[in-house]
Structures are given as structure tokens and as C-alpha cells.
Amino acid sequence: MSAWSEYKKKLGETRPWDLLDPNIPRATETDADARLSICEECPDFIKLTKQCKQCGCIMPAKVKLLASTCPLGKW
Secondary structure (H helix, E strand, C coil): CCHHHHHHHHHCCCCHHHHHCCCCCECCHHHHHHHHHHHHHCCCEECCCCEECCCCCEHHHHCCECCCCCCCCCC
């Protein structure tokens, strides 16, 4: 598998611009906070930029999308 294909697989089905679409389901604030807490404890979380080393996503945004998933399966 190419590096690009592997990256896209880790990214999952959601995309950052999904946050701009009001029709895309959102996680509850409680669920989003719980997801972000899990990320913040993960060794693959970059605290300075709040990004995931695995998928490159900005996690405070990604956790808000109901269909998003952790590339490591933690949530």
C-alpha cells in the first residue's frame, strides 16, 4: 500500500470541511469532550498543535463529527 493510500485510510471517511455542512451529524458536546480527553492522553497526540500524529487531523475539530473515528480505534 502506498503512503498516500495508508494516510487516507487512517484519515477515515470524514473530512475537515464536513464541519461546514450543517447537514452532517455532530457528536454531542459530552461525547466530543470525552473523545478529546482520550486523544490528549494518547502518545500520538501533539499537544502544541492539538493534532494526531496518525491521521494529521486537528482533534478539537475532528471529535465534533459524529462519524469520525480514531485511527487507532480508541474511540
